[in-house]
Amino acid sequence: MSCGHHLAIYNFGIHVAPYGDPAVDGFIQREPLNFEAARRAIGYVGRSGYRGEPGPTSWGEQVFPRFLNGSGHDTGPSSLSLWEDVESLMAFSYSGVHAEALKNARNWNVRQEWPALVLFWVEAGQHPVWVEAVRRFERLADDGPSAAAFTFKQPYDPEGRPYAIDRARVKAISAANAEGQADLMQLVRGLPA
Structure with a gap:
Protein backbone atom coordinates (compact mmCIF):
# COMPACT_ATOMS: atom_id res chain seq x y z
CA MET A 1 0.00 0.00 0.00
CA SER A 2 1.28 3.46 -0.84
CA CYS A 3 2.40 5.41 2.22
CA GLY A 4 1.78 8.57 0.18
CA HIS A 5 -1.97 8.22 0.77
CA HIS A 6 -4.43 7.80 3.61
CA LEU A 7 -7.81 6.13 3.47
CA VAL A 24 -30.95 6.74 20.93
CA ASP A 25 -29.29 6.89 24.36
CA GLY A 26 -27.30 3.74 23.62
CA PHE A 27 -25.70 5.44 20.63
CA ILE A 28 -25.02 8.69 22.50
CA GLN A 29 -23.36 6.84 25.38
CA ARG A 30 -21.14 4.79 23.04
CA GLU A 31 -20.04 7.64 20.78
CA PRO A 32 -17.17 8.96 22.97
CA LEU A 33 -16.00 5.39 23.63
CA ASN A 34 -15.87 4.71 19.89
CA PHE A 35 -13.90 7.90 19.27
CA GLU A 36 -11.43 6.88 22.00
CA ALA A 37 -11.16 3.33 20.63
CA ALA A 38 -10.37 4.79 17.19
CA ARG A 39 -7.75 7.11 18.66
CA ARG A 40 -6.02 4.10 20.24
CA ALA A 41 -6.31 1.89 17.16
CA ILE A 42 -3.40 0.87 14.97
CA GLY A 43 -3.43 2.86 11.73
CA TYR A 44 -5.64 5.70 12.94
CA VAL A 45 -4.59 9.07 11.48
CA GLY A 46 -7.29 11.48 12.64
CA ARG A 47 -10.92 12.52 12.44
CA SER A 48 -13.00 15.58 11.81
CA GLY A 49 -14.71 17.13 14.75
CA TYR A 50 -18.03 18.94 14.67
CA ARG A 51 -18.39 22.73 14.72
CA GLY A 52 -19.49 24.04 18.08
CA GLU A 53 -18.50 20.86 19.93
CA PRO A 54 -15.37 20.19 22.00
CA GLY A 55 -12.77 18.01 20.33
CA PRO A 56 -10.96 18.04 16.99
CA THR A 57 -11.45 20.85 14.47
CA SER A 58 -14.19 20.31 11.92
CA TRP A 59 -12.94 19.61 8.40
CA GLY A 60 -15.08 22.28 6.80
CA GLU A 61 -18.79 22.85 7.19
CA GLN A 62 -20.64 19.65 8.02
CA VAL A 63 -23.22 18.80 5.37
CA PHE A 64 -25.39 15.72 4.88
CA PRO A 65 -26.36 13.51 1.93
CA ARG A 66 -29.66 14.06 0.16
CA PHE A 67 -31.03 10.99 1.95
CA LEU A 68 -31.65 13.18 5.00
CA ASN A 69 -34.23 15.20 3.03
CA GLY A 70 -37.79 14.40 4.10
CA SER A 93 -14.57 -1.19 12.19
CA TYR A 94 -15.44 -4.86 12.63
CA SER A 95 -13.98 -5.75 16.01
CA GLY A 96 -13.95 -4.43 19.55
CA VAL A 97 -15.87 -1.40 20.72
CA HIS A 98 -16.96 -0.31 17.24
CA ALA A 99 -18.22 -3.77 16.27
CA GLU A 100 -20.35 -3.83 19.42
CA ALA A 101 -21.94 -0.54 18.38
CA LEU A 102 -22.55 -1.85 14.84
CA LYS A 103 -24.33 -4.86 16.32
CA ASN A 104 -26.79 -2.51 18.04
CA ALA A 105 -27.13 0.06 15.25
CA ARG A 106 -30.47 -1.36 14.11
CA ASN A 107 -31.90 -0.19 17.44
CA TRP A 108 -30.90 3.43 16.80
CA ASN A 109 -31.02 3.93 13.03
CA VAL A 110 -33.71 3.65 10.40
CA ARG A 111 -33.26 0.98 7.75
CA GLN A 112 -31.05 2.44 5.03
CA GLU A 113 -31.73 2.45 1.31
CA TRP A 114 -28.23 3.83 0.74
CA PRO A 115 -24.68 2.66 1.50
CA ALA A 116 -23.60 2.73 5.14
CA LEU A 117 -20.22 4.22 4.24
CA VAL A 118 -17.86 5.29 1.51
CA LEU A 119 -14.08 4.86 1.33
CA PHE A 120 -11.70 6.93 -0.77
CA TRP A 121 -8.01 7.82 -0.86
CA VAL A 122 -6.49 11.22 -0.12
CA GLU A 123 -2.88 12.34 -0.26
CA ALA A 124 -1.02 11.94 3.02
CA GLY A 125 -0.92 15.25 4.87
CA GLN A 126 -4.30 16.28 3.44
CA HIS A 127 -7.76 15.69 4.83
CA PRO A 128 -11.11 15.62 3.07
CA VAL A 129 -13.84 18.12 3.83
CA TRP A 130 -17.40 17.10 4.63
CA VAL A 131 -18.79 18.29 1.29
CA GLU A 132 -16.30 16.14 -0.66
CA ALA A 133 -17.09 13.10 1.50
CA VAL A 134 -20.82 13.55 0.93
CA ARG A 135 -20.27 13.96 -2.81
CA ARG A 136 -18.39 10.66 -2.93
CA PHE A 137 -21.02 8.98 -0.73
CA GLU A 138 -23.77 10.00 -3.13
CA ARG A 139 -21.63 8.95 -6.10
CA LEU A 140 -21.27 5.48 -4.58
CA ALA A 141 -25.03 5.30 -4.02
CA ASP A 142 -25.76 6.40 -7.60
CA ASP A 143 -23.05 4.65 -9.60
CA GLY A 144 -21.74 1.79 -7.45
CA PRO A 145 -18.15 1.22 -6.37
CA SER A 146 -15.25 2.77 -8.26
CA ALA A 147 -11.70 3.85 -7.47
CA ALA A 148 -13.15 7.24 -6.42
CA ALA A 149 -15.81 5.88 -4.05
CA PHE A 150 -15.78 2.30 -2.77
CA THR A 151 -16.52 -0.06 0.12
CA PHE A 152 -14.77 -2.90 1.93
CA LYS A 153 -16.57 -5.37 -0.36
CA GLN A 154 -14.91 -3.92 -3.47
CA PRO A 155 -11.81 -1.96 -2.43
CA TYR A 156 -9.28 -0.17 -4.59
CA ASP A 157 -5.68 0.84 -3.97
CA PRO A 158 -4.52 4.49 -4.20
CA GLU A 159 -3.60 3.98 -7.87
CA GLY A 160 -7.16 2.94 -8.71
CA ARG A 161 -6.56 -0.81 -9.04
CA PRO A 162 -8.81 -3.42 -7.41
CA TYR A 163 -7.30 -4.38 -4.06
CA ALA A 164 -7.23 -7.72 -2.21
CA ILE A 165 -7.55 -7.20 1.55
CA ASP A 166 -4.95 -9.00 3.66
CA ARG A 167 -7.34 -10.79 6.03
CA ALA A 168 -4.53 -12.23 8.18
CA ARG A 169 -3.24 -8.70 8.78
CA VAL A 170 -6.76 -7.52 9.68
CA LYS A 171 -7.00 -10.33 12.24
CA ALA A 172 -3.59 -9.49 13.73
CA ILE A 173 -4.44 -5.78 14.00
CA SER A 174 -7.80 -6.61 15.58
CA ALA A 175 -6.08 -8.71 18.24
CA ALA A 176 -3.58 -5.93 19.00
CA ASN A 177 -6.36 -3.34 19.15
CA ALA A 178 -8.35 -5.52 21.57
CA GLU A 179 -5.54 -5.27 24.11
CA GLY A 180 -5.53 -1.49 23.84
CA GLN A 181 -9.25 -1.09 24.33
CA ALA A 182 -10.03 -3.73 26.96
CA ASP A 183 -11.01 -1.04 29.48
CA LEU A 184 -13.37 0.54 26.96
CA MET A 185 -15.00 -2.82 26.24
CA GLN A 186 -15.70 -3.20 29.95
CA LEU A 187 -17.53 0.13 29.93
CA VAL A 188 -19.48 -0.74 26.77
CA ARG A 189 -20.70 -4.04 28.19
CA GLY A 190 -22.53 -2.13 30.91
CA LEU A 191 -24.41 0.17 28.53
CA PRO A 192 -28.01 -0.33 27.38
CA ALA A 193 -28.59 -1.14 23.73
Whole structure:
Protein backbone atom coordinates (compact mmCIF):
# COMPACT_ATOMS: atom_id res chain seq x y z
CA MET A 1 0.00 0.00 0.00
CA SER A 2 1.28 3.46 -0.84
CA CYS A 3 2.40 5.41 2.22
CA GLY A 4 1.78 8.57 0.18
CA HIS A 5 -1.97 8.22 0.77
CA HIS A 6 -4.43 7.80 3.61
CA LEU A 7 -7.81 6.13 3.47
CA ALA A 8 -10.83 8.30 4.25
CA ILE A 9 -14.09 6.89 5.53
CA TYR A 10 -17.38 8.74 5.70
CA ASN A 11 -20.47 7.12 7.17
CA PHE A 12 -24.01 8.35 7.57
CA GLY A 13 -27.29 7.20 9.04
CA ILE A 14 -30.58 8.56 10.30
CA HIS A 15 -31.66 7.96 13.89
CA VAL A 16 -35.07 6.54 14.77
CA ALA A 17 -35.61 9.50 17.13
CA PRO A 18 -34.05 12.93 17.76
CA TYR A 19 -30.99 13.41 19.96
CA GLY A 20 -32.08 13.48 23.57
CA ASP A 21 -34.75 10.83 23.05
CA PRO A 22 -34.18 7.68 25.16
CA ALA A 23 -34.44 5.57 21.98
CA VAL A 24 -30.95 6.74 20.93
CA ASP A 25 -29.29 6.89 24.36
CA GLY A 26 -27.30 3.74 23.62
CA PHE A 27 -25.70 5.44 20.63
CA ILE A 28 -25.02 8.69 22.50
CA GLN A 29 -23.36 6.84 25.38
CA ARG A 30 -21.14 4.79 23.04
CA GLU A 31 -20.04 7.64 20.78
CA PRO A 32 -17.17 8.96 22.97
CA LEU A 33 -16.00 5.39 23.63
CA ASN A 34 -15.87 4.71 19.89
CA PHE A 35 -13.90 7.90 19.27
CA GLU A 36 -11.43 6.88 22.00
CA ALA A 37 -11.16 3.33 20.63
CA ALA A 38 -10.37 4.79 17.19
CA ARG A 39 -7.75 7.11 18.66
CA ARG A 40 -6.02 4.10 20.24
CA ALA A 41 -6.31 1.89 17.16
CA ILE A 42 -3.40 0.87 14.97
CA GLY A 43 -3.43 2.86 11.73
CA TYR A 44 -5.64 5.70 12.94
CA VAL A 45 -4.59 9.07 11.48
CA GLY A 46 -7.29 11.48 12.64
CA ARG A 47 -10.92 12.52 12.44
CA SER A 48 -13.00 15.58 11.81
CA GLY A 49 -14.71 17.13 14.75
CA TYR A 50 -18.03 18.94 14.67
CA ARG A 51 -18.39 22.73 14.72
CA GLY A 52 -19.49 24.04 18.08
CA GLU A 53 -18.50 20.86 19.93
CA PRO A 54 -15.37 20.19 22.00
CA GLY A 55 -12.77 18.01 20.33
CA PRO A 56 -10.96 18.04 16.99
CA THR A 57 -11.45 20.85 14.47
CA SER A 58 -14.19 20.31 11.92
CA TRP A 59 -12.94 19.61 8.40
CA GLY A 60 -15.08 22.28 6.80
CA GLU A 61 -18.79 22.85 7.19
CA GLN A 62 -20.64 19.65 8.02
CA VAL A 63 -23.22 18.80 5.37
CA PHE A 64 -25.39 15.72 4.88
CA PRO A 65 -26.36 13.51 1.93
CA ARG A 66 -29.66 14.06 0.16
CA PHE A 67 -31.03 10.99 1.95
CA LEU A 68 -31.65 13.18 5.00
CA ASN A 69 -34.23 15.20 3.03
CA GLY A 70 -37.79 14.40 4.10
CA SER A 71 -36.64 12.42 7.15
CA GLY A 72 -37.88 14.98 9.65
CA HIS A 73 -34.32 15.37 10.98
CA ASP A 74 -31.90 18.26 10.52
CA THR A 75 -28.84 16.08 11.10
CA GLY A 76 -27.87 12.44 11.12
CA PRO A 77 -25.11 10.47 12.80
CA SER A 78 -22.05 10.72 10.58
CA SER A 79 -18.30 10.69 10.89
CA LEU A 80 -15.29 11.42 8.73
CA SER A 81 -11.86 10.00 9.55
CA LEU A 82 -8.51 9.01 8.04
CA TRP A 83 -6.60 5.73 8.34
CA GLU A 84 -3.24 4.45 7.14
CA ASP A 85 -4.73 1.63 5.08
CA VAL A 86 -7.72 -0.62 4.42
CA GLU A 87 -6.64 -3.33 6.88
CA SER A 88 -6.31 -1.02 9.88
CA LEU A 89 -9.68 0.58 9.18
CA MET A 90 -11.34 -2.79 8.70
CA ALA A 91 -9.80 -4.14 11.92
CA PHE A 92 -11.16 -1.19 13.88
CA SER A 93 -14.57 -1.19 12.19
CA TYR A 94 -15.44 -4.86 12.63
CA SER A 95 -13.98 -5.75 16.01
CA GLY A 96 -13.95 -4.43 19.55
CA VAL A 97 -15.87 -1.40 20.72
CA HIS A 98 -16.96 -0.31 17.24
CA ALA A 99 -18.22 -3.77 16.27
CA GLU A 100 -20.35 -3.83 19.42
CA ALA A 101 -21.94 -0.54 18.38
CA LEU A 102 -22.55 -1.85 14.84
CA LYS A 103 -24.33 -4.86 16.32
CA ASN A 104 -26.79 -2.51 18.04
CA ALA A 105 -27.13 0.06 15.25
CA ARG A 106 -30.47 -1.36 14.11
CA ASN A 107 -31.90 -0.19 17.44
CA TRP A 108 -30.90 3.43 16.80
CA ASN A 109 -31.02 3.93 13.03
CA VAL A 110 -33.71 3.65 10.40
CA ARG A 111 -33.26 0.98 7.75
CA GLN A 112 -31.05 2.44 5.03
CA GLU A 113 -31.73 2.45 1.31
CA TRP A 114 -28.23 3.83 0.74
CA PRO A 115 -24.68 2.66 1.50
CA ALA A 116 -23.60 2.73 5.14
CA LEU A 117 -20.22 4.22 4.24
CA VAL A 118 -17.86 5.29 1.51
CA LEU A 119 -14.08 4.86 1.33
CA PHE A 120 -11.70 6.93 -0.77
CA TRP A 121 -8.01 7.82 -0.86
CA VAL A 122 -6.49 11.22 -0.12
CA GLU A 123 -2.88 12.34 -0.26
CA ALA A 124 -1.02 11.94 3.02
CA GLY A 125 -0.92 15.25 4.87
CA GLN A 126 -4.30 16.28 3.44
CA HIS A 127 -7.76 15.69 4.83
CA PRO A 128 -11.11 15.62 3.07
CA VAL A 129 -13.84 18.12 3.83
CA TRP A 130 -17.40 17.10 4.63
CA VAL A 131 -18.79 18.29 1.29
CA GLU A 132 -16.30 16.14 -0.66
CA ALA A 133 -17.09 13.10 1.50
CA VAL A 134 -20.82 13.55 0.93
CA ARG A 135 -20.27 13.96 -2.81
CA ARG A 136 -18.39 10.66 -2.93
CA PHE A 137 -21.02 8.98 -0.73
CA GLU A 138 -23.77 10.00 -3.13
CA ARG A 139 -21.63 8.95 -6.10
CA LEU A 140 -21.27 5.48 -4.58
CA ALA A 141 -25.03 5.30 -4.02
CA ASP A 142 -25.76 6.40 -7.60
CA ASP A 143 -23.05 4.65 -9.60
CA GLY A 144 -21.74 1.79 -7.45
CA PRO A 145 -18.15 1.22 -6.37
CA SER A 146 -15.25 2.77 -8.26
CA ALA A 147 -11.70 3.85 -7.47
CA ALA A 148 -13.15 7.24 -6.42
CA ALA A 149 -15.81 5.88 -4.05
CA PHE A 150 -15.78 2.30 -2.77
CA THR A 151 -16.52 -0.06 0.12
CA PHE A 152 -14.77 -2.90 1.93
CA LYS A 153 -16.57 -5.37 -0.36
CA GLN A 154 -14.91 -3.92 -3.47
CA PRO A 155 -11.81 -1.96 -2.43
CA TYR A 156 -9.28 -0.17 -4.59
CA ASP A 157 -5.68 0.84 -3.97
CA PRO A 158 -4.52 4.49 -4.20
CA GLU A 159 -3.60 3.98 -7.87
CA GLY A 160 -7.16 2.94 -8.71
CA ARG A 161 -6.56 -0.81 -9.04
CA PRO A 162 -8.81 -3.42 -7.41
CA TYR A 163 -7.30 -4.38 -4.06
CA ALA A 164 -7.23 -7.72 -2.21
CA ILE A 165 -7.55 -7.20 1.55
CA ASP A 166 -4.95 -9.00 3.66
CA ARG A 167 -7.34 -10.79 6.03
CA ALA A 168 -4.53 -12.23 8.18
CA ARG A 169 -3.24 -8.70 8.78
CA VAL A 170 -6.76 -7.52 9.68
CA LYS A 171 -7.00 -10.33 12.24
CA ALA A 172 -3.59 -9.49 13.73
CA ILE A 173 -4.44 -5.78 14.00
CA SER A 174 -7.80 -6.61 15.58
CA ALA A 175 -6.08 -8.71 18.24
CA ALA A 176 -3.58 -5.93 19.00
CA ASN A 177 -6.36 -3.34 19.15
CA ALA A 178 -8.35 -5.52 21.57
CA GLU A 179 -5.54 -5.27 24.11
CA GLY A 180 -5.53 -1.49 23.84
CA GLN A 181 -9.25 -1.09 24.33
CA ALA A 182 -10.03 -3.73 26.96
CA ASP A 183 -11.01 -1.04 29.48
CA LEU A 184 -13.37 0.54 26.96
CA MET A 185 -15.00 -2.82 26.24
CA GLN A 186 -15.70 -3.20 29.95
CA LEU A 187 -17.53 0.13 29.93
CA VAL A 188 -19.48 -0.74 26.77
CA ARG A 189 -20.70 -4.04 28.19
CA GLY A 190 -22.53 -2.13 30.91
CA LEU A 191 -24.41 0.17 28.53
CA PRO A 192 -28.01 -0.33 27.38
CA ALA A 193 -28.59 -1.14 23.73
